[in-house]
Structures are given as C-alpha cells and as structure tokens.
Amino acid sequence: MKRRHLFGAAAALLASLSLAGCNDEKKVESSAEPKAAASEAPKTYNWKMVTAWPKNYPGLGTAAQRLADRVNAMSDGRLTIKVYAGGELVPALEVFDAVSRGTAELGHGAAYYWKGKVPTAQFFTSVPFGLSTSEMNAWLTRGGGQAFWDEAYAPYGVKPMVVGNTGMQMGGWFNKEINSLQDLKGLKIRTPGLGGEVLTRLGATTVNMPGGEVFTALQTGAIDATDWVSPYNDLAFGLHKAAKYYYYPGWQEPQAVLEMLINQKALDSLPDDLRAILTEAAGAASRDMVDDYVYNNAMALDQLKQQGAQLKRFPDEVLAAMREQSDVVLGELAQQSELNGRIWASMKAFQEQVTPMHEISEKELYNWR
C-alpha cells in the first residue's frame, strides 16, 4: 500500500468536497483542523546531494545513489534525493561549500578534501598508521569522535555523518621503484590529506586533484605517482595502464571514512521519522559499502595481477621514516587549535586502548589462517 497515494486520495477528496460546495461548512471547520491537514499533507522533501565522485563511480558514487534509493523507499517518496556527480552542479572539491551555503541539502565526499577551509577535517578521513575501519567507526560512535566532528563543522552550518568506508587502501601507483628514502625526493605525487603532508616532509611534491583527473595526470607524466583507493577503484580507473608498480601497505590510509554532509537548517526542517530514516540509511549504507570493498577488492586484485600490475612493498626503512614523519605532522596539526589538540589526544588514547584486543584477535587470525 502506498501511503502517499492514500494521502493524496484524502486530499483530493477534501478538495472535491470543497469544490462541490458542501453545505455543512461550519461542521467542517469545527472538526480536527481540516485545512491544516489538507494543505500540509503530504509534505514532500526533494533534496539534492552533490558528490565528489564521477558519475556512477563504483563503490563511492554507487553508495551515494544506494542511500538515495533506500531513503526514497523507506519514506515512500516523502524524502527524495537526487544525486549529482562531481562537476554536474558544483566542482568535486567544492561539495562542502555547496552544502554549507545551502546550494544542496546533502553532500558526499571525504573530509580531507576540504582541509584548505577546515584543517581539523583531516582527522576525520584517515590518519596515517592510525585506526583501522572498525576502530574508527567505534571511536566515532562510542569514543567521542562524532561530537568532535560535529564541533568542527558546526561553524559552517554543516552536520557530518559516516556514509561508508573504503577499508584499508593501497600505497599507490608509481612509475618508478621506491627502494630507499632517496627515491621519494623530487617525486611528483597526488596524495591528499595527512599522507600528502608526510610525503612533502620526505622531499616529494604533492598535489591534490579529484579522482577524475588522476589517470591522465599519471599517464602524461604530469605526476610520477598517485595514491587513489584500492584495487576495486584503481581497476575502474585503469591506473595499471598508467603506472607499473602497485605499492602496499596503504600506510597513509589504514581506513578512509566517506562522509555525508547535511545542511543543518535542512536537517532541522525534517520531521522526526524522516530524520530517523536518513540516519539509519547512513548506517546501513556504511555497512554495505564496506562489504562492497571487501568483495570487489579481492576480485579486482586478481584481475590487476593478471593484467600485469607489479605488487611491491615499501621497504621497512621507508615505512619507518613515514611513520616518524606522521607523528611529527600529526603533532603539529594538534598544536594548531585547542579543538585539534583534544581530537588528537582522544584518537591516540583510543588507539592505545584498542590495540591489545586486536593483538589477540584479528592479528592472530590473519597470522594463523
């Protein structure tokens, strides 16, 4: 049964009665606020979601669309969300601004894309050598992380929610081998967020650009290397056709939160049930995206190997230097504001607390199977 149709039927009936000139108008007015009922119902919210992803991009873009579809189904069409690819309505890296000023009610992207505007945002995508996917989620929902995130975005009238996680990423695609720290010097590499800053300290030149531009930049030699995501997305962009070596581990992004941005005023305008629907859809889409990456990364890694991608591990010496510089960069970021200091202290404490449990559980599993 479609409720909105029923509702529409009731409204149509009221209208027809009115047009028919029912004689008993007084009676009508004394009943339960019929005019308000007829004019307010069924209130429909038609929202826009701007994203940082290419059209229908696997994993990232499809998760945004899935969320929109499910909200539509759960609300029986009372809350519809039209999803826009990066560049359709606003450029990929201007999603945050668009939601902040109300051009769109919703956005989907990654917090570190807006680091120029909100440096604090960098904590909320990924921290090098930091929390894993399940740990990051637990810190956000149970360890106080969400409250910090809300605090960071509140001045811009934006409410963030997790919608997805790519899981642990890869180190990236390189057109030259990295055999020592020396090989990083002068390297032109696309790596956003804190990982990019670490590479800068190690002598590389880092740039940020949306995913849609990465392949061409790598193929033309405008950059020597790039991180992107993991096999699923990297195969979709054909990055193995633009670079020879595929490095691991993804030290710079042990997990990566994707965020839904919500214009706070728009959120406040929703009735309670639609707010609950939007919130739960975010939770369900988050789980679904992780499933998507776990499954498709496994399949895509196979294909990349078959198509000639050469898997390489960063040397221990390089990883050690990366970790050392990560601590420096994070320490400096923590110094930039009182809020940053509180966030970093909380994350570090949680990582220390949660590590002993992983030592005796999943680490054992992966080492034993």
Next chain:
Amino acid sequence: MKRRHLFGAAAALLASLSLAGCNDEKKVESSAEPKAAASEAPKTYNWKMVTAWPKNYPGLGTAAQRLADRVNAMSDGRLTIKVYAGGELVPALEVFDAVSRGTAELGHGAAYYWKGKVPTAQFFTSVPFGLSTSEMNAWLTRGGGQAFWDEAYAPYGVKPMVVGNTGMQMGGWFNKEINSLQDLKGLKIRTPGLGGEVLTRLGATTVNMPGGEVFTALQTGAIDATDWVSPYNDLAFGLHKAAKYYYYPGWQEPQAVLEMLINQKALDSLPDDLRAILTEAAGAASRDMVDDYVYNNAMALDQLKQQGAQLKRFPDEVLAAMREQSDVVLGELAQQSELNGRIWASMKAFQEQVTPMHEISEKELYNWR
C-alpha cells in the same frame, strides 16, 4: 510533524463529514476511493521479537532493542516491535521454532543454536579458522551467502537477516591450563556449533547451554571450561570470577553473525516502505553492534586484566590440531547434503580469494603499527 496524526485528522474529517450528512454524497463516491482510504489507514503492525539473550544483555540484547526502537522511530509507530528476553515468551534455544510457527514474527539469536533442527545453519554463525567479520558480511551480501541462507531456512517459512556481529571472539575460560593436546581429553566444555564438534573429536566432552546458565555451570564445576563471547560480554557475566585462565585466539569463532529471523508470511504482509525500513534497520544495527563490541571489548579487556584474569595463548601444537580437525568436521558437514556441499565450496573459494588482499592490507597494519 507526526504523519499518523495528520492522517488521523484527515480520517476524522471524512468521518465528521459523513456524520454531518453532507448532501453531496454522489460526488464523494465518485472521487478517489475515499472509504478505502479512511478505513485502511493508518494500518499498524504490532510485532513480537523473541530472543536468545538475557534481559537487556549488553551488545546482544541491546542490539535487538535498538533495532526495535529505530524501526518504531522510522515508521512513526506504524511498525512496533516488542522485544522478549530468552525464557520470557519461549526458551532461549527455541527462538527459531517460535518464529517458524508464527508465535512471534521476529527472532534474534545465532544460527548454530538450531543445529539440531537445521544442521546447515552452522555455516551461518561462524566457521573455525574461517572468514573474519568483514569477509563474512561480504560473502553474505556479495558472494552468494545470503541466497544459501535463505534456501536453508525457506522450508521452515523463515527469512534470515544479519543483525549484528560480535567480531572475533576469545578462546574461552578454563579452570585448568591447556599445555598440550592431552589436556583437552576429558575436559567438560560448553562450546556450541562447529567449534564444539572439533573439541569433541579432540577428546573433550562438549555441551550447549544458553548464556544465562554458563556462569553457574562453570562455578559449580559442572563444566571445566566455556567459550562465551569476548571481554565485553564475558565481563558482564563475571566469568573471570568462575575461572582462572582466559585463552586466545578464538579459533572457533573468528567472527560470529547474529541473525534476525522473520516469519515469511508476516514479512510478506508488510507494505513496501515498512519492509525497506526493517531491512535498513537491520543493516544499521549490524554496523552499530560491531562498533559496540570493538569499543567495549577494548575497555573490558583492561578491566578483566586488572581484576586478575590470566591471559593465555593456546600452544601452537593445540591450534594446529584444532585446525586439522576443523577441516575434517567441515568436510563431513559438507557431505551431509547437496546444499551443504555448495555452501562449503562457496565459502572456501571466497576465503581463498579474499586472503591475498588482507595479507597486504590489515595484516600489514596490525603487524606494523
């Protein structure tokens, strides 16, 4: 804005118009089916959920209650779910039967509890040395697992959905040290599912009993050892007060799916939007339960250590024998029916496919941080 109130207002208006004897009855009847609209809406579904858990039990019971609360909020009260603890309406281990015969529309438990009735169910909680949490979810939603699960329960008129996962568990609480395979012989231990069968092959005597009975059985010496879940739940039961040694890794349950059981006829009776709401609530509750365990296991492990629990690792020799017997037990289960054979082939193939990705991602992270 409460839609059901609006709807009620519209219905009340129609009723008042009718009672008022509006003269234009023909007009009313020729409009869009007003009587159906007035009598069908708002249809409310008041469902019962029987569970295998003690009242308000942390993690397991609270996840069931959270799902009920969120469904209520999203549906604006059109679908309400009353949660019953094990023993309140039906015994903890009879949840499957109760949902199958329609005593309750919903259940929450773990598939291996019904192995006596549906041996195939054992694949859908946990497989020793098998898939991790994120891998199991991916196999279910992307790798064909859900279709197998549906097929296994369809003869009983029951539809299963994931609602939660405890993550990797612990090896359990022991009143004597396990220094060699010899120490397992004659041991009376509570371990359900395939893990229990493996221990039986290694000479232990295994029993299944609901969680609520475990503490007393261990303290009185009715059993020598028990697995239960992980620090969060084990602390809640005070198991460290009933046994001295806390063993890891949880070889028998590298993850453990909690399942929502739905009476198929009841599910079919729901309108599309409420089905979507129930499905998405399951997805969101699943993510939330994992957060709950990751956070609280870390906190509880600390407390257990402080309160004297002695952490012990199973010797390699014992783990190797457990793994060997697991293969035997799973091979036999796969032989029991054509469906079991297909399921085991699918799970094994997926584990082989997904392992190389974990080798270069999360395993690296846990070894490196």
